[in-house]
Amino acid sequence: MDILWAQSAPLTAREVGRLIEDRDLAPTTVMTVLDRLSRKGFLNRTRDGRAWRYEPAESRDAYVTELMLEALDLTGDRSAALTRFAQAVSGSEAEILRRALTELEEQ
Numbered sequence: 001m002d003i004l005w006a007q008s009a010p011l012t013a014r015e016v017g018r019l020i021e022d023r024d025l026a027p028t029t030v031m032t033v034l035d036r037l038s039r040k041g042f043l044n045r046t047r048d049g050r051a052w053r054y055e056p057a058e059s060r061d062a063y064v065t066e067l068m069l070e071a072l073d074l075t076g077d078r079s080a081a082l083t084r085f086a087q088a089v090s091g092s093e094a095e096i097l098r099r100a101l102t103e104l105e106e107q
Helices: 002-006 013-019 027-039 060-074 078-088 091-106
Strands: 043-048 051-056
Touching (some): 013 051, 027 051
């Protein structure tokens, strides 16, 4: 996913394979992983001749947001989890949260 998020255009499995630092992976392994990610909805794919081109279905930020919401669903006390999260972020991150909440309230 990191490789695809870093690109500005969709890539084929062969192109992804070239960008993976671990050169011991078989090309079929790369194709299998990309196909599975596509079937699970993480990637969109389009035909390009005989090959498929893959691109992320969502931005990295959207994906991380979903992970954070899923983590909140795991707790029995969302309020306590959010409070602990707010206490754990840096001052500049807390300011970003404040601004985002203020903008939401103003809408």
